[in-house]
Amino acid sequence: MATPLSADRLLAALRAEGVTVVEHPGWRTHNRNQAGDWGPVAGVMIHHTVSSGTARSVEICHDGYKGLPGPLCHGVIAKDGTVHLLSAGRANHAGGGDPGVLQAVITETYADRPPAPRAHQGSPGAVDGNSRFYGFECINLGDGTDPWPAEQLLAIERVSAALCRAHGWGARSVIGHLEWSDWKSDPKGFGMPAMRVRVQRRLGTDPARPAVPKPTPPKAPQYEPFPGTSFFRKNLNSPIVTAMGRRLVAEGCGRYRSGPGPRWTEADRKSYAAWQKKLGFRGNDADGWPGAASWNALKVPRTK
Known part of the structure; x- marks a missing residue:
């Protein structure tokens, strides 16, 4: 009281x-x-x-x-x-x-x-x-x-x-x-x-101001899980490759003359190798074929 x-x-x-x-x-x-x-x-x-x-x-x-x-x-x-x-x-x-x-x-x-x-x-x-x-x-x-x-x-x-x-x-x-x-x-x-x-x-508000509902927090970004090394060694045509290429370009590692596009090409492999080297990988670890550690670091947005 x-x-x-x-x-x-x-x-x-x-x-x-x-x-x-x-x-x-x-x-x-x-x-x-x-x-x-x-x-x-x-x-x-x-x-x-x-x-x-x-x-x-x-x-x-x-x-x-x-x-x-x-x-x-x-x-x-x-x-x-x-x-x-x-x-x-x-x-x-x-x-x-x-x-x-x-x-x-x-x-x-x-x-x-x-x-x-x-x-x-x-x-x-x-x-x-x-x-x-x-x-x-x-x-x-x-x-x-x-x-x-x-x-x-x-x-x-x-x-x-x-x-x-x-x-x-x-x-x-x-x-x-x-x-x-x-x-x-x-x-x-x-x-x-x-x-x-x-x-x-x-x-819960300042005096003389109407109560305002709290905004809905934004959803956490969703990333593509690592699809496995064999995924990229096929005659591949996938939107995941396009999304990956755009992230490589955003990271300054793009080695594309055009694109990127959905089909895996040598330009994708060279771009990915540049990304691996940027992360500090050397030799066979920077051969341009995606691995789990480098893929997770790239944070490729989900395509679905």
Whole structure:
């Protein structure tokens, strides 16, 4: 777990990750710190607002409502991807949750999902999530049909990565409210496992830059295996001879007046002898008839 970011560091982390931020008036000091601890923090929690319209949603999350005063989150993520900052302290967003989930988030030891929550606000042993998580409300009706625009999902990815990067966390420190409390179903309409994959991929890139797939490494070059000495002593006509001749020319050993071509000729033998001498062979070892050592050194490309 970690000490919460100051307002300045929170703002800087979001902007460094490419997040478009709107600072709501008074957001730096608007909090519920008087109601309980703020920190140490263990992760980021994603919610949906069950509302529509940016202005109205921001107002509700800023002010709260009867029985649950605002701020209801640290930021509201609008449909267009803009993040409206409402608080840099404790916010009423998470409520009570499962201590087993908190431990799994702290250690980041779970697979694609943390253990199913078995606690909620007011249940025995529930943990105060408002002190342990940053919370971001995403504008969505939460009915499973209200769309999640690409810009909004990208902002969720960026916000989550920004806080993980700032604290040195991995993507398993990002959870949905439904993964914290057995009373909750948000966010509804996209999967948190897939979002964590996006966040983890982003954490492997520079801030504010999209994740780019790693290029496929080029295949290792393939060479013709040594076909044996007798192969060249036949009345030979083969593309292997052409490929060999081109390599001899490339090595400065070509003794051709034309070609090289597919038929083995005396010009091929003289060219190969020059190659053997270049490698340091002398006498009968440089007679122009290919041997395994000199052939493998020549690296003749495969013809098929």
